[in-house]
């Protein structure tokens with residue numbers, strides 16, 4: 270009866286569908302599934318943030334249309350946090366925009382800056398929205414494979430000159446989903462030079478900036494000299510404050526990039542419910558308090574899982590950031606075969622690495638979004654099936 274638009278048809282196949290179906294079928298037989306597949310924190314939003322929302326919901330001033338680019342208080346709170354956390358000074362009016370989650374901004378950015386046929390440089394494996402946003406805008410993704418040998422960083426030098434000249438946007442995400450890799454200052458300096466040379470907008474997804482361990486502090490690209498000319502950075506309150514369901518994030522950086530994104534958004538959405546933004550102000554007031562508690566929890570979970578997997582015979586290094594483990598599957602398996610075996614024989618759900626792009630083949634991603642006792646049990650079950 271209805272024909273889907275080409276932009277939908279062009280999307281890569283949803284590789285997790287078969288796994289999802291199998292998971293449901295196995296759960297229906299009464300198996301107690303341990304789901305380490307989804308990057309959705311199991312922990313609650315800190316009570317002081319919930320309380321701020323509750324108060325704000327009662328205020329009729331918050332019941333009306335919010336401003337498109339975000340409440341002034343929220344944008345000022347974002348700029349203050351940036352100054353405190355990264356020593357980067359932002360103009361809340363022109364260099365900050367509120368988002369209905371980082372995902373929304375990431376998808377809309379391409380609509381603002383890609384013309385049909387334009388090239389976007391996109392790492393693989395990667396969070397899938399860089400690709401789908403590019404497709405929806407009619408752009409052409411050029412894949413930058415992330416390999417272990419390169420510490421899962423894109424090799425900018427290997428990009429052919431004609432591609433670099435044709436490219437409009439470069440997507441980056443460190444700390445990285447799904448590989449849990451991090452990037453250092455030297456890499457970001459290289460990126461800024463590359464972007465200046467080829468006139469490319471760098472879109473840095475810093476969603477996991479506060480999920481970091483052992484004293485490691487992820488960088489903002491805006492800390493690098495010259496980055497403000499070429500860079501926009503995306504943030505989420507989802508992971509830092511266990512607020513995935515609330516739908517709130519923000520983007521900061523180059524004022525033209527922020528303005529362009531705002532022009533798309535003001536035609537598609539009407540901002541974030543103000544009560545949620547009030548809660549966002551409260552969240553940003555004491556970031557370290559919330560993130561410190563979370564970091565301790567994820568550090569313990571990470572160590573349980575890394576040690577357990579090592580005992581099972583896997584080679585895995587403790588990541589410095591994110592709540593993911595990116596683990597190579599045994600030689601005789603594909604990502605999907607191994608995921609299927611873990612599900613069918615151990616009742617443990619993980620994500621096949623190739624679901625994030627072809628170079629993710631040979632890996633699985635585990636999310637540390639279950640409590641310690643469940644992680645211990647997952648390890649016992651994996652040990653029992655013998656790998």
Ligand SMILES: Cc1ncc(COP(=O)(O)O)c(C=O)c1O
Pocket residue numbers: 308369370371372373396442446474476504505506507513517518
């Ligand atoms: C790398 C990355 N960016 C963005 C997002 C989306 O964040 P939000 O919940 O703010 O839309 C996620 C969520 O998993 C993610 O992993």
